[in-house]
Amino acid sequence: MEMWGNEMERKYWVPAIERANDVLEQIASQPSKLKLMDLSAATGINKSTMFSLLQTMETLNWVIKEPGDTYALGAVFGVLGNAYFAGMNLVKLFEEKAEQTMRKLGETIQLARLEKGELVYLAKKEAATHVRLISEPGMRLPAYATAMGKALLASLENEQIDALYADEDYQAFTPNTVKSTLELQQHINEARALGYALDREEVALGFCCVAAPVLDRGGKAIGAVSCSMSVHHWPAKQALAVEEIQQLARSLSASGVTE
Structure with missing residues (x-):
């Protein structure tokens, strides 16, 4: 992941958003292939935090949990992309x-x-x-x-x-x-x-x-x-x-x- 800004700017950084962004980038690069464990290993985010992130993003329609427990990007990104x-x-x-x-x-x-x-x-x-x-x-x-x-x-x-x-x-x-x-x-x-x-x-x-x-x-x-x-x-x-x-x-x- 590319890091933005200097330390003064990063004092306003929100780690939860950074983690969500890391998860979305992984899902976007391998749609319908990664499970919770795969995403945890790829991002370094522990399993319990990853579970909470995925539950929240699924509720927001940021991601979709598919049969087989893999994840894909949700419909909200189609709407945002079109806009x-x-x-x-x-x-x-x-x-x-x-x-x-x-x-x-x-x-x-x-x-x-x-x-x-x-x-x-x-x-x-x-x-x-x-x-x-x-x-x-x-x-x-x-x-x-x-x-x-x-x-x-x-x-x-x-x-x-x-x-x-x-x-x-x-x-x-x-x-x-x-x-x-x-x-x-x-x-x-x-x-x-x-x-x-x-x-x-x-x-x-x-x-x-x-x-x-x-x-x-x-x-x-x-x-x-x-x-x-x-x-x-x-x-x-x-x-x-x-x-x-x-x-x-x-x-x-x-x-x-x-x-």
Whole structure:
């Protein structure tokens, strides 16, 4: 196994996760061939600890105990693997298709996904304007403060949205930022009715944004695309931006991305 980081970093190491990783690597390298004793010998993990690890991972669907008491990887890794490659595929498709949208609007186009209550930026096609957006791939923001976040939250049940935030958790990026779950629900209802979501200077003063969700083959929202621009451009470009972002979202959805 490759060891990561120096001793300062390893003070935060969780040995149980390391052991589970060692077991999974062994099972992945020899699926349906190794029993508990084999895994114990291969990893150096004693039998009682190995029994507990395997019982836990079996309950979590990380592994499957097969006839003959051998082990194989569980279905959860199929789901996670599909989600990983769908994300990579979605970024690639965005890079191919967003260029035309960016050029037509002359404004920056972005792609993001929802992780619990946060929006995670995946990719950006930046227009040649005198103002540069601070968002970059990997950056996270509270979903309630962004158009893409609200477009994705709109795909959830109301109870799921309520569970993500408590009223005291709303950070005010600007005076226009959502301040309560009740106010967020009003924004979500608007997004559901329109088919797109808006950010009216809610995360940064001087900028507005429109976003629409990207759907997989089953109709599940797996990402969102947006166009952000200066408030000075918004009155003249809003209608076209709404049209083009919805079209881009439909185009990415129709490309067969799956989770």
